[in-house]
Each structure stands twice: as C-alpha cells, then as structure tokens.
Amino acid sequence: MSTLINGLHHVTTIAGDAQRNVDFYTDILGLRLVKKTINFDAPDVYHLYYGDETGSPGTILTFFPYGRIPRGRKGAGQLTYTAFSVPTASLSYWIDRLNTYSIAFAGPYKRFNETYIRFDDFDGMGIELVANDDDLRTGWATGPVPAQFAIRGFHTVTLNEANPDATIKLLTESMDHRLVAEEAGRFRFVAGPSVAAGSGSGSFVDVQHAAGELRGAQGAGSVHHVAFATDNHQTQVAIRERLIDNGFMPTEILDRNYFKSIYYREPGGVLFEIATNPPGFAIDEPVASLGRELKLPEWYEPRRAQIEAGLPPISVK
Known part of the structure; x- marks a missing residue:
C-alpha cells in the first residue's frame, strides 16, 4: 500500500476573545500569524492561522475565536493536547x-524518553x-522568541479514546500510521518517512486510553479538528477512495483556498481532515506580509464591508 499521508498538517481549535488569542500565540509562544481570514462556513467569525515563517504543513495551529462562549471540557473523544517541538x-x-x-505549567515530565512541560492557553x-x-x-526565526529557542512546529497530538482499538485500526489500516512506542496506556504512531519514536516530530499521533473518563465537551479551548497532510490533489483523491472502501464517509473535496480538504469522524468522535500541502499561504499575499490583511475567498469579496464591520479589530505587536 502506497503512503498517502505524510504527517500532521494543522490543528484547529475553538477560542474565545480574538485579541487574547493573538496575544498568547504571537507574544508569548512566538508563533507567526500567517493568515487572517474567516471561517468559510461561518463568515462572521475569524479563522486565524499561526505557524512558522510561511505556515509550513506541520506547524499550523488555527483558531475560530467566537468571543463570549463557554469553555469546553477535556475528556474522552477529544484531541486533548497539542505538543510542539523545541530544542532540548x-x-x-x-x-x-x-x-x-x-x-x-506542569512538569518537566518524561514520556517515551523525552522531556516535556504542559500548560493551557487563555481558553x-x-x-x-x-x-x-x-x-x-x-520555526519562526525572526519572531519575538530568539531563533535558538523558537518552537519548531508540531511534535505530537494526543487523542483521548475510551475505546482505542477502532481508532488504532483506522490509523494503521487506512491512514499509513505505524506503531512505534507504547507506554502506560499510550500508543504512539508515526506517519510518513519517519521510522523511529524519536525522529518524527510533526508526524506523531498518540492514542491515550481514557478508561472511565467523561466525554469531552466542545467550547472555548477545545480542538475542533486535526488535519493530516497529503502531497497533492491526486493523493487526496486516493486516500478518500481508500477511506470509502474501508467503510468511512468522508466529505466531498472542499476548497479552503490554501489547501483542499476532506473531513470525516474517527470512531472515537474526533473530527479528522486530510489537507493538501499546496498551494500554501503565499497564494494571495507575499511571505513578507503574511497575516497583515484580512483575506477573503473570492465568493465572499462582495460582502467584504459587511464582514469587516462585524469582526472585532485585532492587532499584532
């Protein structure tokens, strides 16, 4: 079976206040705001993308900031922690x-012979x-965090699963992932060319057995979906056909301007996406000025004045 998925593409999360979100991820974590656009399915809400200088696949954390909404609850059936890689x-x-x-924050802790710390954002x-x-x-070498300390991109996402076997079957039989480590009810999988537990930052998926946990609740601070990367339109078509053959029901291919996407639910309830690596975020603005202006897909341009009037102002220091 050919490899159609080559790691993580992005993680999309629900947030509260938009400016507080920008402040946390640009000022504190030192990520670059690479795209300021809207939720294509709810144009009265921003879609903010953070990542490295160009928003490379495997570095992109995105948010729908809905303003005054209740907080979510971590639990079973959720992506509970998104881990970034930093130099030791x-x-x-x-x-x-x-x-x-x-x-x-909590830690430092040890897991799979790696040291990590854990904390929450403002939501x-x-x-x-x-x-x-x-x-x-x-990472972003010219941001507020010195280059030698900067976040490199994703390391791992953790899926909290009450019944992990069906999720594991999906990852290994339909999504090109291989088991590379197991520890204390946590199973680590990697996609793409990386073959060892320590050499696949940006490609790791940890499945944590969440025995007895309450089901998670969506709200501010909860992950909306996780996207996996595929090379191009042809490989996306192939993975979609494979998923259908294996009993899943992915959406039609949707145009998200900066990538094309399909979506489906994994057995535990987490929303999965497969996103193409091209065309990327420089398709509608130069790399040097990514994230500075509100970018709209062409079908929303006639409503620009109305959309802009309804969005709260945000700024990057």
Missing part, C-alpha cells in the same frame, strides 16, 4: 518565559512543549 537546551528558557507571563487549550534535538526545522 531551550526548555529552561521556556520555563522562565512562562513564569514571566504568569502562565501556570484552556492544552499545550505541551517537547524537548527534542532531532527536529531540524527552524
């Missing part, structure tokens, strides 16, 4: 930085920073 020597820097901004979104010197990505 930077972990003390990040501990100091979180303390400076009065961000409570309760679960984040981990994993110390890892195998990740050769550079």
